[in-house]
Amino acid sequence: xxxxxxxxxxxxxxxxxxxxxxxxxxxxxxxxxxxxxxxxxxxxxxxxxxxxxxxxxxxxxxxxxxxxxxxxxxxxxxxxxxxxxxxxxxx
Amino acid sequence: xxxxxxxxxxxxxxxxxxxxxxxxxxxxxxxxxxxxxxxxxxxxxxxxxxxxxxxxxxxxxxxxxxxxxxxxxxxxxxxxxxxxxxxxxxxxxxxxxxxxxxxxxxxxxxxxxxxxxxxxxxxxxxxxxxxxxxxxxxxxxxx
Numbered sequence: 449x450x451x452x453x454x455x456x457x458x459x460x461x462x463x464x465x466x467x468x469x470x471x472x473x474x475x476x477x478x479x480x481x482x483x484x485x486x487x488x489x490x491x492x493x494x495x496x497x498x499x500x501x502x503x504x505x506x507x508x509x510x511x512x513x514x515x516x517x518x519x520x521x522x523x524x525x526x527x528x529x530x531x532x533x534x535x536x537x538x539x
Numbered sequence: 540x541x542x543x544x545x546x547x548x549x550x551x552x553x554x555x556x557x558x559x560x561x562x563x564x565x566x567x568x569x570x571x572x573x574x575x576x577x578x579x580x581x582x583x584x585x586x587x588x589x590x591x592x593x594x595x596x597x598x599x600x601x602x603x604x605x606x607x608x609x610x611x612x613x614x615x616x617x618x619x620x621x622x623x624x625x626x627x628x629x630x631x632x633x634x635x636x637x638x639x640x641x642x643x644x645x646x647x648x649x650x651x652x653x654x655x656x657x658x659x660x661x662x663x664x665x666x667x668x669x670x671x672x673x674x675x676x677x678x679x680x681x682x
Contacts, residue, residue: 461589463655477654514634514653536655 457481463514463535464488465507468528471496473503475515475535476522485525486532490517511538541618542586550595551615554584557599560612565625568614572629575646577609578677580669581626585616585637590657594638597657597665604670606677608642640669644676 459478466474466486476491492515494506501509514535541547555561559582562568571579582598585591602611614626616637627635629648636654643649650672657665 461587462658511655513651514636514655516634534655534659536658536660 459486459532459534465510465531465533465535465538466524467503467530467533468524469530470528473506474522474524475507475510476517476519478532479521481532483526485523486529487521487523488519489521491515491519491522492517493519507535507538511535541620544618547586547615547618550584550586550591551613553595554582554598554613557602558611559598559602560610562612562614562622562626563619565621568622568625568629571610571612572626572646574610577645579610579612579643580608581629581641581643582611582613583616583623583626583637583639583641584613586618587637590654591638593660593662593665594640594657596662597669598640600662600666601669601673604673606670606673606679608673608677642669642672642676649676 457478457480460480462478463475464478466488468474472493472495474488474491474493476488479487479489481487492510494501494503496503551561560571562571582594584595614623616623630641630651633651638657639654640652641648642651652668
């Protein structure tokens with residue numbers, strides 16, 4: 449059964465970790481990415497050190513079972529994006 | 540908003556034709572989950588082909604193996620909303636994701652595959668994960 453999403457970026461539908469140049473790190477399902485930035489659906493955000501967890505500790509926890517969304521949809525501007533990784537590839 | 544039933548029918552049948560019981564109402568879910576003994580697998584189906592398109596054939600492949608859960612059922616996220624919400628209430632500590640697969644032994648959740656562990660993989664990889672779980676937890680059928 450095929451998908452129903454055409455003309456989107458190759459990360460469309462993939463749950464990704466978007467690290468930023470600042471203290472925030474995001475996990476969400478990529479809808480699309482373009483010159484403006486990356487658009488996530490059902491996204492969570494963590495600030496480095498919140499709840500006593502570093503960014504990487506947060507990501508490791510997210511990789512186990514997923515995240516509770518804080519945002520239905522958000523745009524992370526390109527100038528803030530430091531890296532984008534697939535959550536499913538994080539051990 | 541749910542997709543048209545005509546469109547999702549093949550996605551339902553991809554599982555039900557493999558012997559997976561479809562749970563369409565909260566009462567269906569309660570009946571399935573209240574049977575605690577043995578092993579049970581609950582598949583949260585979804586329309587999105589990015590992951591569900593691999594989850595469904597992965598489940599089908601895994602169920603062809605020698606060992607399989609005593610009971611296998613599915614709810615359809617985004618379609619059967621109340622049934623899906625009820626199913627998620629049984630694994631309330633886990634963030635909702637669809638598709639996803641929960642495996643229970645004697646009523647306890649012992650394994651869970653969230654959506655992000657299905658995305659970008661093929662059906663054989665998903666089936667491989669499930670087969671490992673079946674091997675660990677499911678009895679060899681009596682001959």
